[in-house]
Amino acid sequence: MESSTTILQLSHQISFLHPKLCRRRRRSIMDSSPFRPWKHRISQPTRFYCQKMYVPGFGEASPEAKGAKNLHNFFTYIAVRIVTAQLQSYNPEAYEELMEFLGTHSLNDGDKFCADLMRESLRHKSLALRILEVRSAYCKNDFEWDNLKRLASKMVDESNTRIMRDYVLEHVEREK
Numbered sequence: 001m002e003s004s005t006t007i008l009q010l011s012h013q014i015s016f017l018h019p020k021l022c023r024r025r026r027r028s029i030m031d032s033s034p035f036r037p038w039k040h041r042i043s044q045p046t047r048f049y050c051q052k053m054y055v056p057g058f059g060e061a062s063p064e065a066k067g068a069k070n071l072h073n074f075f076t077y078i079a080v081r082i083v084t085a086q087l088q089s090y091n092p093e094a095y096e097e098l099m100e101f102l103g104t105h106s107l108n109d110g111d112k113f114c115a116d117l118m119r120e121s122l123r124h125k126s127l128a129l130r131i132l133e134v135r136s137a138y139c140k141n142d143f144e145w146d147n148l149k150r151l152a153s154k155m156v157d158e159s160n161t162r163i164m165r166d167y168v169l170e171h172v173e174r175e176k
Contacts, residue, residue, distance in 0.1 A: 075143070076110025079135035083127065098127055110135070 055063050080102070087095035101120065107113050118128035 073108065073110040075135045075139050076113060076131065077107050078138055079131045080107060080113075082134050082138070083131050087127075094123065094127060097123060 061069075080098075084095060084098055084102075087098060101117060101124065105113055105116055114128045114131055117131070118125045
């Protein structure tokens with residue numbers, strides 16, 4: 001009993017020293033009073049300031065989410081290319097089946113392609129599972145993310161420079 005009393009006394013002493021505990025204690029005391037004019041104020045919305053650009057027109061998804069979706073479909077395309085190259089050398093029958101399926105189904109939506117392939121037949125199901133496995137392995141282990149960022153940035157810079165240079169040259173020729 002004595003130790004609990006000591007702990008209680010220490011906690012009261014600490015609450016006066018520690019600002020967070022002190023605020024908590026003050027709040028509980030003030031909340032018990034009947035007159036609280038600050039409760040009647042209308043709260044202002046909190047503004048968040050961010051160093052990133054606002055990109056309008058993307059609805060529920062960010063530009064990064066849209067890019068990720070395109071990369072996801074691209075990884076399916078890459079996986080299909082890898083699997084067809086593998087099948088061509090060691091399983092020509094499965095290669096032909098996959099090529100026939102590719103002729104009738106679009107690879108624009110990678111998930112739909114794999115789902116349709118999986119439902120086609122038992123042999124096609126194993127091909128779809130192989131494509132899913134390769135897609136995941138390529139994305140996690142083989143795709144060079146840093147190289148993508150470097151190349152994309154380089155392409156944007158070179159393209160911007162080319163467009164501005166062409167415009168200036170065009171403008172100079174018009175003035176002659």
